[in-house]
Amino acid sequence: MKTRIKELRARYGMTQEDLAKKVGVRRETIVFLEQGRYNPSLRLAHDVAKALKSKIDEVFLF
């Protein structure tokens, strides 16, 4: 699954570590999410979208 996490993260000047702390996951999970190698649960997708002040379908491109 493609995501816009990297782009949105850069917009808000957030590091992977910052985002990971904000949503309560390991930094590696953010790395895999950005690379599209991990399909998150709906809850995590919601938390990431919320942290990036966006809607889920704006962050995760199905």
Added chain:
Amino acid sequence: MAQKENGKQQLIAVAAAILVLLSALVDARLSFALAIAGLFAISFLMKDKLWRQAPFILASIMIAAVVVVVLNSQGGPSLPGLAIGGLVGAIIIALALYRRKKGVVLNDERTIAIHNRSMAYSWWVSYLMIAILFWFDYSGYMKLTAIQFGGAILFTMLISHALIKRYLLSKGDSG
């Protein structure tokens, strides 16, 4: 709602404690085994963090104590050897606790899913190993003692779990 949940937790804990005490009247070993099983059950059933972690740690210590007693009674590894193993384990746990205290997230939904998946795979690998060893022994190709058989299964499970987990972690997902 939380109060109701706490009440339920305490009721289960009290019931488990009574069961253990009653079993002590029958047999001390049964009581010990039930105590371990009860603590694990409490740990898995409870929602509250303390109620989940404390019984799990206590049950693990009790199992470790049993292993030490069994190994010593059968002339297994020496006590200094076990002490070194214990020290290494303590250091690993201390490091994990230190990282957690620093706010590092050690486990999330991805790592938990990977852990569970690798456990399932390692169970299958161990099952295969049991089948192979059983037929080797049955056909007379090799004769194994119980300790050799148990050791082979134990290490197959441990090593296959570690390897599969490492592979899935590098892959990124459990699927």
